[in-house]
Amino acid sequence: MARTVRRPPLLAPGANIRIVNPAWPSMSYAPQRVQRAERALRAMGFEVSYGEHAFDITDDGRSAGIAEHRAGDFMAAFTDPGVDAVMSAGGGATSWELLPLLDAPAIRRNPKPFLGHCENVWLHQYLLYEADLVSYYGAAFMAECGEVGGMFAETAASLYRAVTFEGTLSYQPVPDRTNEYFPWMDPQIEATPRTRSIEGGWHWLAEGLGKGQFVGGEMAYLLRCLDRFTPDLAGTVLFWHVMPNNPAPVASLLKDLADRVDLTALAGMVVGTDPRHEPAEWANLVATTLADVVGPVDYPVLANADIGHTDPVWVLPYGADVVLESGVGLHFAPAAR
Incomplete structure (x- = not known):
């Protein structure tokens, strides 16, 4: 029997987007890019908040904190009623470490848009195949929203339409x-x-x-x-x-x-x-x-x-x-x- 996959609720003006860091500690390495990325999302009419451990960095410099903290931030973003969407800071080779620490039933009870790309495919596939939830692939906080000179107009328009538009996405x-x-x-x-x-x-x-x-x-x-x-x-x-x-x-x-x-x-x-x-x-x-x-x-x-x-x-x-x-x-x- 085919499983029913759910599209997350669309976002309204003033929606709170929580930034989490599943893997590479990019926000610790490039704080100037964090500021630009936050301005870009706020210019779209969204509020921006950060996971408790989003700015952490492990001793080896490869991850934004230990897996338990990164997974905790991810789950907290989904279960916090004050958060409307979840966005990855960026990619990184250690995203897969979160999978055994996530709670699919809790995510099903609190469906929200998740945005990420590249190595975040681990999380996109987890949300789809274990939480039955559609997510959004293509843009991350640091890479796309933090673009020097502002987001490219086409990227900004595509992101905004994907999470807010009720009509057909073309x-x-x-x-x-x-x-x-x-x-x-x-x-x-x-x-x-x-x-x-x-x-x-x-x-x-x-x-x-x-x-x-x-x-x-x-x-x-x-x-x-x-x-x-x-x-x-x-x-x-x-x-x-x-x-x-x-x-x-x-x-x-x-x-x-x-x-x-x-x-x-x-x-x-x-x-x-x-x-x-x-x-x-x-x-x-x-x-x-x-x-x-x-x-x-x-x-x-x-x-x-x-x-x-x-x-x-x-x-x-x-x-x-x-x-x-x-x-x-x-x-x-x-x-x-």
Whole structure:
């Protein structure tokens, strides 16, 4: 019997967004970015609060406090009636440590929007497969909201619509992107505005119309999540992207994915753009590799979507039903307030 998945309540003006730090202690390393990120959310009309341990840092510098404290902040955000939404400060390799410490029934009783990306896919999948809750993938507090010069307009608009809009959510490609990255550890370097010098747009590698649950993530972490949660992805619209520091060839990643998932049984596939490649080059690489690994498919395949380690970026309902139509885009049905 299929499980019922719930969309969280939409946010109203003045909603309190609680910032939690599931993994890397980015807020301790870049306090100037925290200030910009908070201003960005407040400019949208939201209130901002922080988990008790959001600014902690472990002795090895890898995590924002011990796992019990990080998980405690996550659960407190869901169970606190004064909190309306939960947002991750950012990614980090230790997000998975929270899973055995979370309380799925408590989250089901207190459904709220959760926003995160990349390594936070551990939490997106936990919310979907263990708490039956849709979340929002694509933007985190530090990376997107803390952008120098303010959030990119397309990212801000996508985030705001995702968590407040009652109508159909539709997604179109941005006109141009940035592939620049400036380390956050040095405030002078981090304060450099990024330029948008890469052409935007998308590439349809296969045409058609597909309908299904929208799931996926950064490829390396998605593979590990599939081993942990073992979901049946037949009939889903699967999305994936690759971190710029992931050295694995895309062919190896797709073969690993095909070992876990029947890629011929999907309803659609969405591939995020890769800032290491020119868009046309990346689309050709994905198309060639998909043909070699999977062969012909009878569902739409979109490459160079604004998902993953790219900016501006889309914010999308993770686990909600989506329509993917070649030449048209992605459409999610309205959510109830």
